[in-house]
Amino acid sequence: MVETFYDVMRRQGITRRSFLKFCGLTAAAMGLSPAYAGKIAHAMETKPRIPVLWLHGLECTCCSESFIRSAHPLAKDVILSMISLDYDDTIMAAAGHQAEAIIEETIEKYSGNYILACEGNPGLEQEHTGGMSCIIAGKPYTEQLRHAAKHAKAIISWGSCASWGCVQAASPNPTGATPIHKVPDLGNAPIIKVPGCPPIAEVMTAVITYILTFEKLPSLDRQGRPKMFYSQRIHDKCYRRSHFDAGQFVEKWDDEAARK
Numbered sequence: 001m002v003e004t005f006y007d008v009m010r011r012q013g014i015t016r017r018s019f020l021k022f023c024g025l026t027a028a029a030m031g032l033s034p035a036y037a038g039k040i041a042h043a044m045e046t047k048p049r050i051p052v053l054w055l056h057g058l059e060c061t062c063c064s065e066s067f068i069r070s071a072h073p074l075a076k077d078v079i080l081s082m083i084s085l086d087y088d089d090t091i092m093a094a095a096g097h098q099a100e101a102i103i104e105e106t107i108e109k110y111s112g113n114y115i116l117a118c119e120g121n122p123g124l125e126q127e128h129t130g131g132m133s134c135i136i137a138g139k140p141y142t143e144q145l146r147h148a149a150k151h152a153k154a155i156i157s158w159g160s161c162a163s164w165g166c167v168q169a170a171s172p173n174p175t176g177a178t179p180i181h182k183v184p185d186l187g188n189a190p191i192i193k194v195p196g197c198p199p200i201a202e203v204m205t206a207v208i209t210y211i212l213t214f215e216k217l218p219s220l221d222r223q224g225r226p227k228m229f230y231s232q233r234i235h236d237k238c239y240r241r242s243h244f245d246a247g248q249f250v251e252k253w254d255d256e257a258a259r260k
């Protein structure tokens, strides 16, 4: 029998009411009408679950921490049901050879059908110097990343480290930290950037839900981010925006405009 996301959520104790709530919230987050909540629920109940491999490179791990410690129990439970099923070296129970076997098994069984979520980025400098860092199962992270990326359906660059490079890529960047889309020899899987430091956890679930429901990748902006979440700036939606447009803003502390 094919396992669906709904099966997994129910097994993890998520009630049907919470599941439907999640579908409604996800439809709203994607900018869709409430009518799509039913379509999302139907897809999650009937379509095979999309496996997710979650790899970690050079990072602070707060992208994971942010949703593990999410104040909203529904968000946390749903996200953990969706993403940590197959492999996440930070929060999975398995360790050592057992954990590595899961990666190989997933790649073999779901080749071309799993999503590779990358948190953090690889340090490429060691490829030139022969140095060793970010070692997972005795191999550099870069090796694990390339191997998993070549068989993935899509790659999600989760967080600013994976999307842009972030702190560890700042000059002089001694490790050669490189954002995922600039890593050479990564294969042809499309890359979806979900930047943020840390990003909003619900964006990850919504991206996976979108792929499952509509059987295609979300449309991306010119920087590779899902348009449905990154097309508008907070600045454009701020209720004080009209003051800005009218030139009514402060340029220096305590200047003339601040006194009006």
Ligand code: SF4
Pocket (backbone or CB within 6 Å): 059, 060, 061, 062, 063, 064, 119, 120, 158, 159, 160, 161, 162, 166, 167, 196, 197, 198, 199
């Ligand atoms: S993007 Fe920010 S929160 Fe996420 S791992 Fe990098 S430094 Fe940490």
